[in-house]
Amino acid sequence: MMVGRGVERSSLLLLAPLLAETDTTPASSRPPGSTGAAGLHSRFHWIAEHVPAFRVPGGRIHILHSPDEFYQAMKARIKTAKRRVVMASLYLGTGPLEQDLVNCMEEALERSQEDTAANLKVSILLDYTRGSRGKNNSRTMLLPLLQRFPEQMRVCLYHTPDLRGLLRLLVPERFNETIGVQHIKVYLFDDSLIISGANLSDSYFTNRQDRYVLLEGCREVADFFAELVRAVSDVSLQLESDDSVHTKEGMVHPYKGNRTDFSTSAQKQIMEVINTARVQQNLQDLEHSQDSDLELESGEERSDTWVFPLVQMKPLGIRLDEEVTQRLLWEAGGDSTVYLTSGYFNLTRTYMRLVLGAAADYRILMASPEVNGFFGAKGVAGAIPEAYIHIAGQFYRQVCDLGQQSRIHLQEYHRPDWTFHAKGLWYYLQGNSRPCLTLIGSPNFGYRSVHRDIEAQIAIVTENEELQANLQQEQEMLYKRSTEVSSSTFKQPDRHVKLWVKLVTPFIKNFF
Ligand SMILES: *[C@@H]1O[C@H](CO)[C@@H](O)[C@H](O)[C@H]1NC(C)=O
Ligand SMILES: *[C@@H]1O[C@H](CO)[C@@H](O)[C@H](O)[C@H]1NC(C)=O
Ligand SMILES: *[C@@H]1O[C@H](CO)[C@@H](O)[C@H](O)[C@H]1NC(C)=O
Ligand SMILES: *[C@@H]1O[C@H](CO)[C@@H](O)[C@H](O)[C@H]1NC(C)=O
Ligand SMILES: CC(=O)N[C@H]1CO[C@H](CO)[C@@H](O)[C@@H]1O
Numbered sequence: 022m023m024v025g026r027g028v029e030r031s032s033l034l035l036l037a038p039l040l041a042e043t044d045t046t047p048a049s050s051r052p053p054g055s056t057g058a059a060g061l062h063s064r065f066h067w068i069a070e071h072v073p074a075f076r077v078p079g080g081r082i083h084i085l086h087s088p089d090e091f092y093q094a095m096k097a098r099i100k101t102a103k104r105r106v107v108m109a110s111l112y113l114g115t116g117p118l119e120q121d122l123v124n125c126m127e128e129a130l131e132r133s134q135e136d137t138a139a140n141l142k143v144s145i146l147l148d149y150t151r152g153s154r155g156k157n158n159s160r161t162m163l164l165p166l167l168q169r170f171p172e173q174m175r176v177c178l179y180h181t182p183d184l185r186g187l188l189r190l191l192v193p194e195r196f197n198e199t200i201g202v203q204h205i206k207v208y209l210f211d212d213s214l215i216i217s218g219a220n221l222s223d224s225y226f227t228n229r230q231d232r233y234v235l236l237e238g239c240r241e242v243a244d245f246f247a248e249l250v251r252a253v254s255d256v257s258l259q260l261e262s263d264d265s266v267h268t269k270e271g272m273v274h275p276y277k278g279n280r281t282d283f284s285t286s287a288q289k290q291i292m293e294v295i296n297t298a299r300v301q302q303n304l305q306d307l308e309h310s311q312d313s314d315l316e317l318e319s320g321e322e323r324s325d326t327w328v329f330p331l332v333q334m335k336p337l338g339i340r341l342d343e344e345v346t347q348r349l350l351w352e353a354g355g356d357s358t359v360y361l362t363s364g365y366f367n368l369t370r371t372y373m374r375l376v377l378g379a380a381a382d383y384r385i386l387m388a389s390p391e392v393n394g395f396f397g398a399k400g401v402a403g404a405i406p407e408a409y410i411h412i413a414g415q416f417y418r419q420v421c422d423l424g425q426q427s428r429i430h431l432q433e434y435h436r437p438d439w440t441f442h443a444k445g446l447w448y449y450l451q452g453n454s455r456p457c458l459t460l461i462g463s464p465n466f467g468y469r470s471v472h473r474d475i476e477a478q479i480a481i482v483t484e485n486e487e488l489q490a491n492l493q494q495e496q497e498m499l500y501k502r503s504t505e506v507s508s509s510t511f512k513q514p515d516r517h518v519k520l521w522v523k524l525v526t527p528f529i530k531n532f533f
Contacts, residue, residue: 160176216477384432432505
């Protein structure tokens with residue numbers, strides 16, 4: 022692997038073990054400061070060696086800004102869907118807003134039955150442990166639909182293979198979710214889809230800040246995600262109308278079956294979806310490049326944007342998101358600025374080292390304690406914001422020890438009565454006031470995302486100026502509500518971390 026410019030030897034040494042284990046494809050030679058189509062393409066085309074690359078017109082990608090916009094878009098699209106609705110999420114909440122969403126599905130299914138030609142299929146993938154929590158839960162929300170529309174409705178519950186045996190019996194209910202969950206958030210309606218970090222739950226529809234991107238009429242991307250969710254659903258537990266669950270015929274049971282056999286077979290099925298799409302898109306790209314001299318027909322939109330799906334399922338041996346994110350963070354050269362945000366700030370050790378060792382400017386946005394989702398929580402959970410203060414404080418101290426304060430800035434998000442859950446990054450090249458790349462989806466750069474949960478996000482690389490402007494606006498709106506962290510921040514009384522929290526943080530940080 023070629024190494025970005027402007028990196029000192031010391032950080033190279035630090036990274037040696039890491040580089041050894043990553044991909045060895047040489048970085049494409051990039052003209053410095055080049056930002057044109059060819060520049061962007063050659064700079065980021067290596068991503069296509071790992072994952073499928075879909076070309077779409079940038080004008081079809083819309084950034085949604087608020088929880089309400091996200092919620093209304095989902096309702097409207099469920100109601101008008103004709104062929105398919107596919108929803109993958111951690112869980113479906115049980116409040117009136119979630120019930121309303123279920124009602125929209127019911128309405129769409131009823132309508133589809135009246136029209137004999139139509140055949141709407143609704144497919145829902147949730148996490149088994151989170152979706153089964155409590156008496157009223159995601160399952161009880163969806164059972165009526167399953168009973169009424171058995172031919173059109175599918176509900177699957179992913180169960181991590183790591184929660185098995187004695188552990189499964191001994192871990193208390195709320196804690197068995199910490200072992201690993203289905204965390205992918207994709208909401209798909211015919212050929213349009215929303216990729217987000219937001220769960221299907223009340224607060225995410227009202228006052229919990231997350232990110233959401235809508236890809237409108239992008240059939241190939243939608244087909245890919247529908248297939249991906251189908252493959253994960255196939256290896257998950259199938260919910261029946263009597264609330265029982267069973268494995269799909271011929272599948273290994275996720276926690277009763279052999280652990281290795283389960284992962285191997287799940288990996289094979291999921292990788293098949295990814296590899297098929299990759300080959301298909303490569304072929305298309307080849308054809309496309311051959312006739313790229315042809316004029317666009319009038320009214321035809323230019324495919325000026327690439328969408329790369331990045332999947333991470335470490336329990337099943339799939340680590341594509343990790344590979345791409347690592348290289349992206351590492352290769353961010355001195356000619357770039359990376360805005361990175363994670364609601365819960367606990368970068369993995371590797372990501373942290375990459376940020377500390379890279380040459381780019383980093384602006385890292387995290388939740389301030391009062392917008393942490395656990396702020397004011399009862400019992401042990403109430404200490405979680407403190408644990409994050411502690412982790413952020415440690416990271417900040419490292420930045421200072423390395424004398425990197427002018428390159429790595431930490432910022433805290435504030436907003437009364439809101440919680441902050443946004444994650445992703447925006448990548449700016451020098452000389453450009455707008456980002457050319459963003460990552461958006463479920464992973465949050467933390468230990469759980471990389472090692473325990475199953476996740477998906479997309480990398481969008483675009484030369485479409487309007488889309489770039491919209492991404493910039495999104496980034497600015499989030500950072501506008503933040504203040505910069507300095508050494509005095511951690512001396513404020515509300516940042517006091519109790520000794521016991523400091524002591525237990527190293528042991529519990531793997532779990533959130
Ligand atoms: C569960 O749902 C039922 C029926 O909708 C409702 O009457 C009941 O109050 C709910 N229970 C809880 C604990 O939310
Ligand atoms: C989680 O824990 C509860 C209570 O200990 C148990 O009833 C439930 O079956 C567990 N869930 C899973 C998936 O093991
Ligand atoms: C929603 O999803 C996030 C991760 O995206 C998860 O950490 C969180 O616990 C979920 N929220 C709730 C209220 O369960
Ligand atoms: C699980 O299967 C693998 C090969 O498929 C085998 O080597 C291993 O012994 C099995 N483990 C158990 C506990 O049966
Ligand atoms: C910043 C930080 O402390 N990150 C930690 C998050 O959790 C993982 C898992 O334990 C650690 O390896 C990281 O160091």
